């Protein structure tokens with residue numbers, strides 16, 4: 001991934017041997033350059049704003065996440081003009097979704113709705129750089145390997161930039177808006193003390209590994225306190241995942257010699273039909289995952305700052321909707337910031353509207369996710385899965401009907 005910066009406004013010269021503090025400027029500095037941050041930067045850059053993306057990671061790199069994209073997220077990739085690039089990357093289009101439980105087996109073809117008739121599960125090592133390249137192609141800048149430490153405020157407490165460092169020393173960015181797209185542990189959310197506005201108990205754990213094989217469908221397998229499945233991805237591999245209550249994942253981990261052995265036991269005990277199809281020699285990665293997944297919304301914005309993606313809204317991975325949430329909220333936020341940048345008098349209305357729309361559009365999937373993560377009995381679990389499909393379809397319909405944010409540069 002190339003990095004570029006052309007606006008080093010000035011260098012603060014240290015009198016005695018200390019490293020120079022570089023000072024950059026931008027209309028918007030976006031901290032975090034994956035689904036939420038790169039998506040927001042792309043749309044703001046297309047609207048003609050000067051956007052600087054900062055990320056402490058370098059790219060391409062992986063992150064802890066499985067990566068199915070729901071129809072709602074697929075609609076966003078299509079509307080942003082990026083769907084062809086993701087398919088061209090070798091992520092296999094998936095046209096069949098299966099569901100197995102003690103109540104029976106269901107297989108359905110992905111219907112052609114809102115311009116989408118297949119789903120994708122691209123590796124994050126591939127998806128995130130596609131978003132970043134599109135943002136760069138629209139004029140945004142990206143500095144990777146830059147860790148942001150804090151926000152900078154003016155005399156009235158308004159956020160006016162960030163303080164960061166990289167291997168070359170300290171860095172300050174002055175900007176009209178700071179966007180925290182820095183994930184669940186968001187430094188920006190902590191720096192601005194963004195309060196939680198909704199909080200539900202965390203309960204779930206998710207683990208996964210990659211297996212070579214002939215995987216063609218998205219598979220879901222419901223067992224006793226285990227919801228597991230298959231997401232076909234690049235390079236003839238599938239992401240095999242298992243969601244469980246946190247307590248069950250911890251118990252298996254304590255009893256096993258390694259995360260790999262614990263994962264194998266979770267699958268063998270809970271979903272033996274899937275486990276027997278997994279040849280251990282076909283495993284191509286270590287097991288990764290998250291043991292405790294919070295469910296909450298944070299205040300989305302304030303004077304000079306906003307949060308997007310996991311930084312502002314987090315839910316259990318059991319519904320596989322975080323990437324799609326990030327794409328939706330990137331667009332809602334980009335439209336709000338464009339309005340506020342063009343007419344500062346609109347700031348409060350625009351940012352309040354962003355939070356209101358985010359919370360409304362996320363609400364149904366959030367409620368369903370929180371209940372699924374409690375592992376209700378199978379008939380209720382299946383009923384919630386049907387409600388989830390309906391909620392995702394409603395969201396896809398609403399997103400599909402929206403006007404794209406203003407663009408003055410061509411789609412990358």
Ligand SMILES: Cc1cc2nc3c(=O)[nH]c(=O)nc-3n(C[C@H](O)[C@H](O)[C@H](O)COP(=O)(O)OP(=O)(O)OC[C@H]3O[C@@H](n4cnc5c(N)ncnc54)[C@H](O)[C@@H]3O)c2cc1C
Nearest residue numbers: 032035036056065066067068148182183309310320322323
């Ligand atoms: C186990 C698991 C499975 C999941 N499965 C799915 C799934 O199948 N489908 C789905 O849609 N979602 C899934 N999700 C959710 C999804 O991964 C997230 O919702 C999504 O990654 C959020 O994107 P983001 O851009 O908000 O944050 P992130 O992807 O977390 O990116 C944040 C970025 O900010 C950077 N950063 C953080 N702090 C700083 C700092 N101080 N300075 C500079 N940079 C910083 C990080 O380096 C990182 O690159 C899953 C999550 C987990 C944990």
